[in-house]
Each structure stands twice: as structure tokens, then as C-alpha cells.
Amino acid sequence: MILLQCSHTSKSFGSEVILHDVSLSVQTKERVGLVGANGAGKTTLLKIIGGQMESDHGQVSFAKDVQIGYLSQNSTPNSSRTVWEEMLSAYTVLLEQENELRSLEDRIGDPQVLADRALYRKVSDRYALLSEQFRITGGYTFRADTRAVLHGLKFLNNDFDRPISSLSGGQKTRLALARLLARKPDLLILDEPTNYLDMESSVWLEKYLQSYPGAILIVSHDRLFLDNVVGTIYELERGKTTRYTGNYTSFLKQKEQLFGQQMEEYKKQSHKQNQLAEFVQKNMARASTSGRAKAKLKQLNKMQSVEKPKSSVGKTRFSLDAGLASGSDVLNLQDIAVGYNGTVIANNINFDLSRGERVALLGPNGCGKTTLLKTIAGDLIPIHGDIRTGFNVEIAVYRQEQDFSGTTTVLDQLWNQYPDMDEQDVRGVLGRFLFHGEDVFKPTCDLSGGEKARLALAALLCKKANFLILDEPTNHLDYQGREALEDALLDYPGTLLLISHDRYFLKKLAQRVLELTANGTIDYPGGYDYYQDKRQDFQQKQAVETASKEDIKIGSAKSFYLETKEREKNERKRRRRINQLETLVHDTQSEIDLLEQELSQPDSSSEYHIYQEKGARLQDLQRLLDQYLEDWVSLEEEID
Known part of the structure; x- marks a missing residue:
């Protein structure tokens, strides 16, 4: 299913055309990378898709009820909340469900509710339905998931209670990314998400996005990130998009092949046109060949011209001279x-x-x-x-x-550093780095x-x-x-x-x-x-050697060995307990389902004391289930 369809979109700023007849689509679970030169209009296109800017022409449409999450390059949350409070604000529905479940648990245990069979059934049915929804949507794991995302983006436990106002700009952007990931929208739109991430966090984000359940549209200059995450590339060039299937490296190969094919086609047609034109020119005036010449001219006029393929806009090419060789x-x-x-x-x-x-x-x-x-x-x-x-x-x-930062022009900036060069040579160097014409007189501060x-x-x-x-x-x-x-x-x-x-x-x-x-x-x-x-x-x-040296210094090599074995023993205990809890959760849920089915039968209330006993048993089982799930989540967090 197509989640996003961008059709024939155009955008200009004054006389400068940024986007011209751009089309792009993203399907369910598709990972799409948007690439292009600086100034090509990538961020402008994302802003239009994200609803932060209107296009001049064209249409952007989304699938019905699709949830969109958009991270701009400088997303910085500003609120009086702490880091943890900001993250939990992404789970408003789950928090509301959690509060309602606690309230329903109290009501189920209320003697007045127990005494009213119809009311009890209504409350217990609501509790059963809501608890299942809560489980399916991650109600028992969202806090653990939140901690994992924060840790992956380099927020430590002691950062959780920090007010957002005390964070740096880069930390605020990382927090905005973390909150967006916690929301898990159907379509995730990210503009340079690795800008404020170190190498380790970038690798973590790659792995996270590889298993992300929704679709993703990414603008990034991190080419290895694109290689490892996306399976479709749209290149934005000269205001238009071209779609390529594959990751970034595949895109480069396909683009080179496409350029070669287009150039070959252009050369073949140009050669054919030149041959026809030459024949017409030589034979039109001669009576014996004028008929053939007219036929060739007609053929020439009917030929559809193939436009010469253009190389990439603003393509820089240069070499670095090392001058005199150094010693070894x-x-x-x-x-x-x-x-x-x-x-x-x-x-x-x-x-x-x-x-x-x-x-x-x-x-x-x-x-x-x-x-x-x-x-x-x-x-x-x-x-x-x-x-x-x-x-x-x-x-x-x-x-x-x-x-x-000064008002020195681009030309003078380079010329002042190398005064022995003449102006033509300086301009030549600048031209190789895409400073052409009036660009060389632009102040460096701008x-x-x-x-x-x-x-x-x-x-x-x-x-x-x-x-x-x-x-x-x-x-x-x-x-x-x-x-x-x-x-x-x-x-x-x-x-x-x-x-x-x-x-x-x-x-x-x-x-x-x-x-x-x-x-x-x-x-x-x-x-x-x-x-x-x-x-x-x-x-x-290195860690083992360091630990061994410390143990030898303090004469506790045996202690280190025993501590290691004890840690391994505790790890095995935790994993056994997790397996036990998973069995208990399954068995308890089965018993709850059976009791709820029995209590819903028309003749179930014929013996009131048995009905009360089953109702009380159901409450006990619900509490046990909540405790088992809480213990399971706690142990999983310890292992993580």
C-alpha cells in the first residue's frame, strides 16, 4: 500500500526554481533515501511533505489514518519537562489506558460492584478488553523500550531527570529523535538524523531502523548509513527526482550505467542525423538523387531529437599535489x-x-x-x-x-593566502570548487x-x-x-x-x-x-588483562574467578526465572480466560457463593498476572 504520494510538486523562491515537477512515493515498510547536491531542495521537499511549507503546484497525499513522524534538521523540544517526562509524553494513550486499568482493578474489588452481577460483568469485560489492548500495543514494555532508545542515543540514567532547558542544542535534537522513535509512526521522515550522533550512536540507529516496523524516508549525507538502511534511492537533481532500486552504492553504479546508456544513445542518434543531413545537402540539388534526398529530409524531420545527457550539477573534480617529497x-x-x-x-x-x-x-x-x-x-x-x-x-x-567571518571576498581570501599566484590562476582554482562568475566576489561571512x-x-x-x-x-x-x-x-x-x-x-x-x-x-x-x-x-x-592485573596486585585472583562464576550463576538464574514467568503468564492468562468464560454463562450466578468465589479468584489471577509481567519486564531490563 502506498503511504505517501508526492505528485508533480513545484516550489520557487522568487525567481529561483527549487522543485520542478517532483514525484515521489513511499510504500508500507519501504526504506527510502533522498539524495542530492547541497541546495537541490531536499529539505524543502521534506518540509512540504511534513506540512511545514506549502508547494506552489502539485499534490501531497497520504493513506487514510496514516501516522506521520517528521524530524527536521534542527528539531529542539522546548518545555519545562524533564528528559523522562518528555519521552513519556509520546505514550499518552498507553498512560491513559494504564490509569484506567488501575481504576478498574479497584472497582472490581469493590464490594458494591461484586454484589451487582450486571455491573461486575460490565467492569470485568471492560478490564479484559482493555488489558488485551494494553498488552498488544506494548503497555508492559514501553518503559523498557524508552530506556533502550535513550541509552542508544547516549542519554545516561542520570540524564533522565534533567530539565530539557539544561540540554545543549545537539542533545535536544537527539531527544527529539528519541521521542519520535518512541512514537513509532507509520511513516518516519528524518532529515539528517546522524548530524549530532557519534559513530557508535549512528551504528545503533542503523540497527534500530533496520527492524523498524513502519516505512522510512531519510535525507542523509552519511552514505554508509544509507547503504545499511535503505532499499530505494530518489535523487533530486535539477528540480526533478529519479528513482533507483537498491542502496546508495547500488544507486551510484546504476546512475553511471544510465548516463553511459543515454550518452551512447545520444551519440548514435547524432551520428544518424549527421549522416542524413550530409546526404540531403549533397544530393538535394541533383535531379537524379533529389527524390531520395527529399525522402531522407522527411525522415530527418520526423526523427525525435534525443537530448544530450547532462553530468551531475555542480560536480567538483580536483587533485592534490604533494610538492616535494618528505623523508620516509x-x-x-x-x-x-x-x-x-x-x-x-x-x-x-x-x-x-x-x-x-x-x-x-x-x-x-x-x-x-x-x-x-x-x-x-x-x-x-x-x-x-x-x-x-x-x-x-x-x-x-x-x-x-x-x-x-569577515567581509573579505572569496577571491581575495584565497589570493591573500597565495599572493604569488596571478588572478587567472586563482579564479581557475576557485572554479574547480564551483565558485563561478560573480560568486568569487561574495563576502566570506555570507x-x-x-x-x-x-x-x-x-x-x-x-x-x-x-x-x-x-x-x-x-x-x-x-x-x-x-x-x-x-x-x-x-x-x-x-x-x-x-x-x-x-x-x-x-x-x-x-x-x-x-x-x-x-x-x-x-x-x-x-x-x-x-x-x-x-x-x-x-x-x-584488554578488560580481562586489566582485571587480572588488579586481582594479582591485591592477591584476589581467586576472588575474581569466584565473582565471575557468581555473576554467571545469577545470569542463569535470571534467565530460568524469565522462562518460568513466561510459563506462569501463559497459564494464568489461560485460567483467566476460562473463568471469564464461565462467569459469562447465563446460569453462572445460580449459586451466588460460587459466583463470588470465582470472581474473587479472577481478581487474584489478574493481580498475579500483573505481578508476573512486571517481574518479567524487570528481569529483561536487568539483562539488557
């Missing part, structure tokens, strides 16, 4: 500690870089990665330790935040995030350094810009040290991974896939 040893760090104003953020850092290596520096947010890069680049002084660069090493740095990133890359190109330090270079770049940067860095003959949350980027580029931890760096001598495979094993081994 590029960088050596010995016992480095980094931080600000004497406060250590990361220490015990030791590693070497050799010429031509492409190394990724990874670690959780806040562990000191950017601080370490700034220290290597010379922006900060190490708190202690020794940093040595090798022979003829020339460093260029791409910083995460570009400081283009540039978008993507434009600032492209200007910084243009400056990097001009430096011709043999050691590049890159801090989140794909931020603000669209997928075409990211691919262009990847291609340039793959061909770059110098040395790379980079930070990135873009796992697709890392998979293509990294030959080696350095993980920054609280105890220093861990060296993974392989690419990103190797790092993922080895990291978990390494951490488990």
Missing part, C-alpha cells in the same frame, strides 16, 4: 599529553607516521582528537612529551570550523557551510603540502563533494592524518586506524573494516 619518517610522538591551560585531556600518546600512509584517528566525542591534531599542527603546545617531524615535511591543516568547506579545500589545493591533517573534512559537503574529495585523497602521494565520523569515507581511505582512549592510543594496522573486526576482541582481551 614523517611524524614521531613520544609520551605526549595534550590539553588547554595545563588541563590534560589526553595523554600517554605514542605513534609514528611514515611517508604515504593514510591514517584515521578515531575515538569518542570529547576524547581529545581535535586537540591532538591542533597540537601536531603547532596551534597548541603539548603539556609534556616530544613531537618530531621528519625531513622536508610540509604540513597543511583542514580545520573542522572554518573562520571566514558563505554557507558547504561553501566554506569548498573554499578551505581550495586553499589546501594551493598549498602543495606533503602532509595533510584533516579534521572532519566531509562536514557540510554533499555526496558529490565527498566523492570528489575521496578521489583526490586516494590519488594524493603525500601523508594523511584525519578525523572523520563519515564511515564510508573512512572505509575508502584509511589504511591504518589509531584509536584515542583514556589510556593512550591503540594502533590497528589495517583499514576501517579491520578496525571494526578487531576492536571488540581487543577491548575484551
Whole structure:
């Protein structure tokens, strides 16, 4: 069934056409990715679908009674509630049902209700119906589900009671995402959901969405995220959409094949048209061949012209020159500690870089990665330790935040950095980064995030350094810009040290991974896939070794062994108890069903004391069932 149908939608802002005759559909349980260059209109289209903006033409329609959940790029809940209260506000129906169930339980135990057979039957029937609805819609698990979502998006237990007003902008956006996931709408519309997520949370969200029961429409620059989540891609280009079946990588291959087929068709028809035109020109004036020439002219006029296929809008292509080669040893760090104003953020850092290596520096947010890069680049002084660069090493740095706040034009910004270049060469470099015509006179303070990133890359190109330090270079770049940067860095003959949350980027580029931890760096001598495979094993081994060393120090290796066995024993007990509870729930529910059936029979009240006994037994069973379910949920949460 089609949940969303967007037909012939158009939208303009003044004279600028953003969307022109756009069509898109999402079916039940379908996972759809919407991709396109920056400024192509992806967010505008989502706002129209989400009801936050009206289109100029066209229609957006939804299936009857479909529930829509829309997360914009900067969704920030503002209320006086706490984090936990905000999450529970997504379950208003379940909370109302829960309150009614408690009230019905009290009424069933009321002597006046017990004495009135008709009233008792009415109350018990309502309770049976409501408790079943409550169970089916997740009434016994929604609190556990809520905790799991919050934990997955990096909210700790002690964050639950925090007021929303005390959260950062990124935390508010994550909370808005968590609340939306808790609602479980039929159609989930997400605009850049991984923007404020670290790598671990992005992986968690991927797995969550892979098993999500509804349909999903996503805009994201995270290409590996799209690869792992979606099965359909719509590309928005030149105001129109093209549909591709498959994930992001499949889309790229299909698009390249389609372009090749269209170009081949265009060439064939152009060749045929040229042949016909040439024949007509040569033979029209000759009496012996004019008849054939007229027939060819008629054939030529009837031919439907095939439009020459256009390459992607705003496609960046560039290469990075490393200048003079460095020595084989590029960088050596010995016992480095980094931080600000004497406060250590990361220490015990030791590693070497050799010429031509492409190394990724990874670690959780806040562990000191950017601080370490700034220290290597010379922006900060190490708190202690020794940093040595090798022979003829020339460093260029791409910083995460570009400081283009002044009124200097784009042209002057680059020219001032490289005054020995002539204007034509500067304009040529800028043109390769999509600054054309009057764009070069735009003040840098008015540039978008993507434009600032492209200007910084243009400056990097001009430096011709043999050691590049890159801090989140794909931020603000669209997928075409990211691919262009990847291609340039793959061909770059110098040395790379980079930070990135873009796992697709890392998979293509990294030959080696350095993980920054609280105890220093861990060296993974392989690419990103190797790092993922080895990291978990390494951490488990490290945890066992650390625990063993501590036990040896305090002479309690036996205690550690016994504690481990006790934990395993308790785990087995919990799982056995869960199995017992599941059996008890099943048996109790069966007995409840049987009693309710007996009490509903016309002659069931003929012996009043037996009727009362069965009614009292039914109440006891309902309480037991609630207790069993509560214990089951509690044990499941402990295991999680």
C-alpha cells in the first residue's frame, strides 16, 4: 500500500526554481533515501511533505489514518519537562489506558460492584478488553523500550531527570529523535538524523531502523548509513527526482550505467542525423538523387531529437599535489599529553607516521582528537612529551570550523593566502570548487557551510603540502563533494592524518586506524573494516588483562574467578526465572480466560457463593498476572 504520494510538486523562491515537477512515493515498510547536491531542495521537499511549507503546484497525499513522524534538521523540544517526562509524553494513550486499568482493578474489588452481577460483568469485560489492548500495543514494555532508545542515543540514567532547558542544542535534537522513535509512526521522515550522533550512536540507529516496523524516508549525507538502511534511492537533481532500486552504492553504479546508456544513445542518434543531413545537402540539388534526398529530409524531420545527457550539477573534480617529497619518517610522538591551560585531556600518546600512509584517528566525542591534531599542527603546545617531524615535511591543516567571518571576498581570501599566484590562476582554482562568475566576489561571512568547506579545500589545493591533517573534512559537503574529495585523497602521494565520523569515507581511505582512549592510543594496522573486526576482541582481551592485573596486585585472583562464576550463576538464574514467568503468564492468562468464560454463562450466578468465589479468584489471577509481567519486564531490563 502506498503511504505517501508526492505528485508533480513545484516550489520557487522568487525567481529561483527549487522543485520542478517532483514525484515521489513511499510504500508500507519501504526504506527510502533522498539524495542530492547541497541546495537541490531536499529539505524543502521534506518540509512540504511534513506540512511545514506549502508547494506552489502539485499534490501531497497520504493513506487514510496514516501516522506521520517528521524530524527536521534542527528539531529542539522546548518545555519545562524533564528528559523522562518528555519521552513519556509520546505514550499518552498507553498512560491513559494504564490509569484506567488501575481504576478498574479497584472497582472490581469493590464490594458494591461484586454484589451487582450486571455491573461486575460490565467492569470485568471492560478490564479484559482493555488489558488485551494494553498488552498488544506494548503497555508492559514501553518503559523498557524508552530506556533502550535513550541509552542508544547516549542519554545516561542520570540524564533522565534533567530539565530539557539544561540540554545543549545537539542533545535536544537527539531527544527529539528519541521521542519520535518512541512514537513509532507509520511513516518516519528524518532529515539528517546522524548530524549530532557519534559513530557508535549512528551504528545503533542503523540497527534500530533496520527492524523498524513502519516505512522510512531519510535525507542523509552519511552514505554508509544509507547503504545499511535503505532499499530505494530518489535523487533530486535539477528540480526533478529519479528513482533507483537498491542502496546508495547500488544507486551510484546504476546512475553511471544510465548516463553511459543515454550518452551512447545520444551519440548514435547524432551520428544518424549527421549522416542524413550530409546526404540531403549533397544530393538535394541533383535531379537524379533529389527524390531520395527529399525522402531522407522527411525522415530527418520526423526523427525525435534525443537530448544530450547532462553530468551531475555542480560536480567538483580536483587533485592534490604533494610538492616535494618528505623523508620516509614523517611524524614521531613520544609520551605526549595534550590539553588547554595545563588541563590534560589526553595523554600517554605514542605513534609514528611514515611517508604515504593514510591514517584515521578515531575515538569518542570529547576524547581529545581535535586537540591532538591542533597540537601536531603547532596551534597548541603539548603539556609534556616530544613531537618530531621528519625531513622536508610540509604540513597543511583542514580545520573542522572554518573562520571566514569577515567581509573579505572569496577571491581575495584565497589570493591573500597565495599572493604569488596571478588572478587567472586563482579564479581557475576557485572554479574547480564551483565558485563561478560573480560568486568569487561574495563576502566570506555570507558563505554557507558547504561553501566554506569548498573554499578551505581550495586553499589546501594551493598549498602543495606533503602532509595533510584533516579534521572532519566531509562536514557540510554533499555526496558529490565527498566523492570528489575521496578521489583526490586516494590519488594524493603525500601523508594523511584525519578525523572523520563519515564511515564510508573512512572505509575508502584509511589504511591504518589509531584509536584515542583514556589510556593512550591503540594502533590497528589495517583499514576501517579491520578496525571494526578487531576492536571488540581487543577491548575484551584488554578488560580481562586489566582485571587480572588488579586481582594479582591485591592477591584476589581467586576472588575474581569466584565473582565471575557468581555473576554467571545469577545470569542463569535470571534467565530460568524469565522462562518460568513466561510459563506462569501463559497459564494464568489461560485460567483467566476460562473463568471469564464461565462467569459469562447465563446460569453462572445460580449459586451466588460460587459466583463470588470465582470472581474473587479472577481478581487474584489478574493481580498475579500483573505481578508476573512486571517481574518479567524487570528481569529483561536487568539483562539488557
